[in-house]
Amino acid sequence: MPTLTRTNPIGVHALVWVGDTSPASVERAITQTKDAGFDLLELSLHDSASLDTAAARKSLEAAGLGVACSRGLAFDADVSSADPAVVARGEALLQESLATTHDLGGTHLTGALYSALGKYGQPLSSAGRANVVSVLRELAREGQRRGMTLGLEICNRYETNVINTAHDALVLADDIGEDNVLIHLDTYHMNIEEDDLVRPVHEVGDRLGYVHIGENHRGYLGSGHLDFTSFFHALADIGYGGPITFESFSSAVVMRGLSNDLAIWRNLWSDGADLARHAHGYITGQLAANHHP
Ligand code: MN
Numbered sequence: 001m002p003t004l005t006r007t008n009p010i011g012v013h014a015l016v017w018v019g020d021t022s023p024a025s026v027e028r029a030i031t032q033t034k035d036a037g038f039d040l041l042e043l044s045l046h047d048s049a050s051l052d053t054a055a056a057r058k059s060l061e062a063a064g065l066g067v068a069c070s071r072g073l074a075f076d077a078d079v080s081s082a083d084p085a086v087v088a089r090g091e092a093l094l095q096e097s098l099a100t101t102h103d104l105g106g107t108h109l110t111g112a113l114y115s116a117l118g119k120y121g122q123p124l125s126s127a128g129r130a131n132v133v134s135v136l137r138e139l140a141r142e143g144q145r146r147g148m149t150l151g152l153e154i155c156n157r158y159e160t161n162v163i164n165t166a167h168d169a170l171v172l173a174d175d176i177g178e179d180n181v182l183i184h185l186d187t188y189h190m191n192i193e194e195d196d197l198v199r200p201v202h203e204v205g206d207r208l209g210y211v212h213i214g215e216n217h218r219g220y221l222g223s224g225h226l227d228f229t230s231f232f233h234a235l236a237d238i239g240y241g242g243p244i245t246f247e248s249f250s251s252a253v254v255m256r257g258l259s260n261d262l263a264i265w266r267n268l269w270s271d272g273a274d275l276a277r278h279a280h281g282y283i284t285g286q287l288a289a290n291h292h293p
Helices: 024-034 053-063 083-103 126-145 166-176 187-193 199-207 230-238 256-261 272-290
Strands: 010-013 040-044 065-074 107-117 149-153 183-187 208-213 244-246
Touching: 010 065, 010 272, 024 053, 024 208, 024 272, 040 083, 053 083, 065 083, 083 107, 083 126, 107 126, 107 208, 126 149, 126 166, 149 166, 149 208, 166 183, 166 199, 183 187, 183 199, 187 208, 199 230, 199 256, 230 272, 244 272
Parallel strands: 010 040, 010 244, 040 065, 065 107, 107 149, 149 183, 183 208, 208 244
Antiparallel strands: none
């Protein structure tokens, strides 16, 4: 019998539990993440004005949980804009988010760090792309000084015009040219944009730094049509040992800005604890099955 060991930290997005980052909500998210058996909590910094970073860090450490942070930008604070004032506001949000992630004890800041989350009315301009490259290069260098990694989460065409495929993301990361910029694959977005759930994993290979597991409709894992078995085989093929975070959204838990930006209009579940326990079992089951020869 092969020894069943897994090294991937298994995470859950805080929006499974709570819709804001007030101290009471963050406490609840930490407790429930721990109780459901996860190793890591992903906090969105999209609407995080009320976050008490020091208190959250203390509770995360007491619970023995890792933390990762994610965010997208906004149309008036967007580093893919050609307008220097809009770019500067986006850059300020990114620098602030990098500092917050570090202060929480995290090493991974990921998401749509390169644009707003929303439907663009035109393709990315060359000036806008140059701004993405220069801002993220500076952010990556700042991250290196703090031992941190940036993730480029590949999002679908309705949420960004900057990177929609693994290929786009690799080219962007090459242009940024810093070793701590890694690729973040999300099965929900891959389902819309990629040929399948395997080729992108192989193409990204050892540059994969973060994974979101979500169904095609962002509900219960296994309730949709995504071929997760093939996806987990591909992760095993490349020897991926990084975080695997469950991401699911429902109108049952709403974070004002993020839920609207992601078009979360439907109630796909109402019991986040049941959903998360199920997801943890599903992911650990896939990882365990992969260890059989
Ligand atoms: Mn995602």
